[in-house]
Amino acid sequence: MFGEEKFTRFEEWFSSQKRGMFPKDYLYWAGEGFVWLYTLDEGITPPSEFEVIDFPGGLYAVATDIDQKTDKKLMNAEVDKFLGENGLERDSSRLELGNVITPPSAQEIIGYNQMDYYYPVKAKK
Numbered sequence: 001m002f003g004e005e006k007f008t009r010f011e012e013w014f015s016s017q018k019r020g021m022f023p024k025d026y027l028y029w030a031g032e033g034f035v036w037l038y039t040l041d042e043g044i045t046p047p048s049e050f051e052v053i054d055f056p057g058g059l060y061a062v063a064t065d066i067d068q069k070t071d072k073k074l075m076n077a078e079v080d081k082f083l084g085e086n087g088l089e090r091d092s093s094r095l096e097l098g099n100v101i102t103p104p105s106a107q108e109i110i111g112y113n114q115m116d117y118y119y120p121v122k123a124k125k
Helices: 004-015 072-085 104-110
Strands: 025-029 034-038 060-066 088-090 097-100 114-123
Touching: 004 034, 060 072, 072 088, 072 114
Parallel strands: none
Antiparallel strands: 025 034, 025 097, 060 114, 088 114, 097 114
16 A cells, blocks of 8 residues: 555655566555555565555556546446447456656656556456
8 A cells, every 4th residue: 555654665666676668567456555565576575564466457458548637427427338349348346557658768768757557357248
């Protein structure tokens, strides 16, 4: 969760990881705050105060928008339209995720971050 001390410690560890072409960190809302996840590769050992979990995967629809300026109502309508046209529906048994996809160098140039929003989906019944 985003607690000041734990957040700072995770951010320090996260920032020390080699950055690849695709972001490896994800957020989800846990009702009381955000949970910050990081996809571990073999050979990476996180600090002991962080729990390692086996996150259930599956199929996701992804929408991209400007971080913290998203019109969620409009985005949800567009996602639902896309799902309906493609024989899919939301899967409420799994968590929605998000991650910022803009590298710091691009954010500096364009002045904002882009964020991917991941909506769990399944075949329509």
